[in-house]
Amino acid sequence: MSEIEGIYAIWLREAKIYMREKERVISSIVSPLLWIFAFGAGVGSTIETIEGYNYQVFIYPGVIVMTVLFASLFYGVYIIWDRKLDFLKEVLVAPVSRASVFAGKVLGGATDAMIQVVFLLIIGLFISVPLTPLVIIKAFLMLLLISIAMVSIGLVIGANLKSPEGFTLVINFVMWPMFFFSGALFPVGNLSGWLYAVTFINPLTYGVDAVRGIILGTHQFPILLDVAVMFVFAVIAMGIGVLSFRRM
Amino acid sequence: MHTKPEGCFSEEPVVIKTEVLTKKYGKISAVDSMNLEVKEGEIFGLLGPNGAGKTTLISMLCTILKPTSGKAWVNGFDIVKDPGKVRKSIGIVFQSPSVDDLLTGRENLQMHNLLFGVPREIRKQRISEVLSIVNLEKRADDLVNTYSGGMRRRLELARGIMHHPKILFLDEPTLGLDPQTREHIWEYISDLAVKECMTVMLTTHYMEEAENLCDRIAIIDYGKIVVLDSPSELKNQIVGDVVKLKLRTPDTEALKKLEYVRKIEVKEGLLYLSIKDASKHLQDLLTHTGPIDFVEVRSGTLNDVFMHYTGREIREGEAEGGFWERMMKK
Numbered sequence: 001m002s003e004i005e006g007i008y009a010i011w012l013r014e015a016k017i018y019m020r021e022k023e024r025v026i027s028s029i030v031s032p033l034l035w036i037f038a039f040g041a042g043v044g045s046t047i048e049t050i051e052g053y054n055y056q057v058f059i060y061p062g063v064i065v066m067t068v069l070f071a072s073l074f075y076g077v078y079i080i081w082d083r084k085l086d087f088l089k090e091v092l093v094a095p096v097s098r099a100s101v102f103a104g105k106v107l108g109g110a111t112d113a114m115i116q117v118v119f120l121l122i123i124g125l126f127i128s129v130p131l132t133p134l135v136i137i138k139a140f141l142m143l144l145l146i147s148i149a150m151v152s153i154g155l156v157i158g159a160n161l162k163s164p165e166g167f168t169l170v171i172n173f174v175m176w177p178m179f180f181f182s183g184a185l186f187p188v189g190n191l192s193g194w195l196y197a198v199t200f201i202n203p204l205t206y207g208v209d210a211v212r213g214i215i216l217g218t219h220q221f222p223i224l225l226d227v228a229v230m231f232v233f234a235v236i237a238m239g240i241g242v243l244s245f246r247r248m
Numbered sequence: 249m250h251t252k253p254e255g256c257f258s259e260e261p262v263v264i265k266t267e268v269l270t271k272k273y274g275k276i277s278a279v280d281s282m283n284l285e286v287k288e289g290e291i292f293g294l295l296g297p298n299g300a301g302k303t304t305l306i307s308m309l310c311t312i313l314k315p316t317s318g319k320a321w322v323n324g325f326d327i328v329k330d331p332g333k334v335r336k337s338i339g340i341v342f343q344s345p346s347v348d349d350l351l352t353g354r355e356n357l358q359m360h361n362l363l364f365g366v367p368r369e370i371r372k373q374r375i376s377e378v379l380s381i382v383n384l385e386k387r388a389d390d391l392v393n394t395y396s397g398g399m400r401r402r403l404e405l406a407r408g409i410m411h412h413p414k415i416l417f418l419d420e421p422t423l424g425l426d427p428q429t430r431e432h433i434w435e436y437i438s439d440l441a442v443k444e445c446m447t448v449m450l451t452t453h454y455m456e457e458a459e460n461l462c463d464r465i466a467i468i469d470y471g472k473i474v475v476l477d478s479p480s481e482l483k484n485q486i487v488g489d490v491v492k493l494k495l496r497t498p499d500t501e502a503l504k505k506l507e508y509v510r511k512i513e514v515k516e517g518l519l520y521l522s523i524k525d526a527s528k529h530l531q532d533l534l535t536h537t538g539p540i541d542f543v544e545v546r547s548g549t550l551n552d553v554f555m556h557y558t559g560r561e562i563r564e565g566e567a568e569g570g571f572w573e574r575m576m577k578k
Contacts, residue, residue, distance in 0.1 A: 002365040005362045005363075005365065006362065006363050008362060009358075009359045009362035009363050010363075012359070012362075013348065013351065013355075013359055016350070016351060016355065017348075017350045017351070020350050020391075021350070085349070086342065086344045086345065086346045087346055087347075087348050087349070088346075089312065089342055089346040090346045090347070090348075090360070090363075090407075091363065092312065093310055093311065093312060093335055093338075093340055094335065094360075094363035094364060095332055095333075095335040095336040095363075095364060095365065096363055097332070
């Protein structure tokens with residue numbers, strides 16, 4: 001009981017702070033809009049269609065996954081700030097387990113990301129993406145799973161680093177390869193040789209595949225496999241996360 | 249002076265115990281083989297210069313830091329094997345504020361209630377109780393980033409006592425507070441110690457604070473306990489009164505031979521004499537000194553005790569510098 005209240009307390013704090021930092025909300029909405037309207041429309045004007053969809057619609061699932069990926073991974077930097085400003089001490093000396101502290105933080109980060117997802121799903125309705133209520137629910141749940149996995153990775157990195165600058169450096173090495181080799185911007189089936197191989201070991205490939213499959217109906221792997229891979233990846237990431245928090 | 253609570257001693261009257269507790273950073277021991285026992289209901293002071301190891305000691309007892317070697321128990325629980333139970337028994341007020349900037353004062357307290365498992369029925373009451381103690385009722389719903397330094401400290405204190413811990417750790421709790429608030433807070437803490445059988449362990453630079461509040465004081469230097477006793481005992485045994493003299497022809501050797509002179513120190517051309525009972529011996533003393541430019545008599549303070557043991561003064565009002573800061577100065 002008290003563990004659940006502890007998780008709730010930490011989540012509540014994260015949610016409140018997110019809503020109070022307007023810049024965080026605004027910037028996280030603006031950048032996916034740029035991807036959809038500037039990049040999607042721009043590149044889309046030179047490409048006919050991909051798998052029967054115009055380019056803007058084709059990358060829509062990828063852009064949502066990207067938003068989740070960026071927001072979730074970068075969330076790990078707040079743990080460094082919390083520690084720098086000493087806010088973290090209060091939580092670390094509280095009589096709740098580190099697993100609960102970690103769970104609260106993961107939920108807090110996932111909340112940030114999912115608020116952005118809601119905005120993007122609303123925008124999707126206006127650019128002729130085929131969204132039905134069932135599709136929205138399925139996509140939301142899949143994106144939540146991706147978010148939980150990625151927040152965990154971000155927190156692992158944050159818990160093990162001392163400076164926000166270091167965090168930014170490390171996260172760039174994680175984030176960009178994951179993003180580019182996930183098929184978010186182009187179908188990976190056309191890639192050749194080792195590039196194609198890289199996409200197979202990238203867990204985000206399965207996330208993108210699942211979300212695109214749910215929203216557009218085109219996918220490379222069975223969706224159950226996508227979900228299973230992402231689930232296993234999330235569990236491993238959370239396990240490492242709890243261990244990292246115990247050492248803090 | 250804090251009056252000891254009567255009748256709250258349980259079968260295990262020792263609530264904090266350390267056995268050769270040691271914390272090393274590289275080759276340097278921040279806390280060096282410390283043995284300590286604090287009894288239930290006691291207000292126990294740790295006094296020492298910057299980097300003496302006070303904060304390191306408290307951090308270990310609060311389970312923030314792991315000791316390099318040695319053992320310690322808080323409320324009967326081993327700090328390494330049972331940190332969860334230790335945390336349930338304690339409240340902490342940190343030296344650097346750890347209240348959350350982007351939450352309001354009340355939200356900080358609400359979060360603490362949840363984290364420390366305060367029963368739902370009494371949460372509201374506890375919050376208003378502690379807010380009134382630290383006099384923050386009117387600002388409770390403002391964001392903490394609009395608070396002054398003193399207000400943050402008061403909020404931190406309110407939070408530390410809200411769950412009525414069995415043992416309260418205070419690391420320089422009143423640093424930077426105005427005298428009125430300090431007094432108010434100490435009054436409340438002594439009161440709480442009596443009513444709730446709360447044990448308090450505090451570090452402070454304010455000598456008079458340590459003197460008036462603490463049942464016992466441990467003077468710490470270089471990670472070791474130099475001396476441990478009640479403030480009055482410390483003063484009586486070591487200092488007595490202090491006579492400050494400026495002499496034209498100082499002859500310390502002659503003065504040392506006087507049986508009531510305990511110790512002589514020379515600093516910046518002035519003589520500091522520790523004397524058992526100045527009112528009785530002053531007349532006689534002055535016949536031995538020769539011509540005098542200046543004389544001042546005062547009763548001894550803990551600062552004198554501290555100087556006696558460590559050979560230097562505690563500078564009051566100065567926040568504890570890091571351990572490394574001290575190493576750099578050397």
